[in-house]
Amino acid sequence: MKDFPGTPGTLTGLLLRISQFVFAAGSIASMASTSSFFSFTAFCYLIASMGLQVIWSFCVGIVRCIFLDEKKALHNPVLVSLFVVGDWMAVAFAYLSWVTIATSSLIMLWLLAAG
Template structure:
């Protein structure tokens, strides 16, 4: 270069499509942690579990049947878990933060799997006993069959909303 003849030659900027080595990464499906669909699922789980718990508690003799006591315990656990996850989802949405940490997602999968299994087991046991009382023994005149049925149905609905959460989070963990 000739120092006595300095010149600034305008040069084109290099193309900036560097992309930072794009990883193949799945998009956010609604219902995954940290999405609006996920928050809606959590709130649905919580509401159905609260209704199931309240209805079962409003019968005075639920404690004489082990399965109904178990339903109350399982719905309490489901309420606490879904409420905690709803708060986390709401926070993630507010601060626009993605919940994609491997450890966090694993924790969600295990928690969802355990609570879904417990809630479903409680709902099935209660359904078996409700059908036994109502259809097989025909003793609905001495028992709160309607309330038992409604509480069982609400527990099933709560499980029905935990399952997509579990499957989508498991999918997210597997497809990382």
């Protein structure tokens, strides 16, 4: 396997995981701090997906720190396959959460316009 920017075991890969963790944690904090958080089901789905993203990014970030400390690139096909599946599950959850929020937002816009 070739070393691309963002490959596990590189500094760029670690920075990507740290940024994923920070943005997911930030979105959880901003949604959970609203007063009407429990009123909207879409927020609950988004919190669940971002919670999984935080856990996933943190665990993979630790693995990447270990490989970066040992100055080895992660080229184990089993672990790379696990990262691919985990990242695509995170993308799928984020997309599904976005769809539910977009639907809720569109309905609220229609209610406002009909108002």
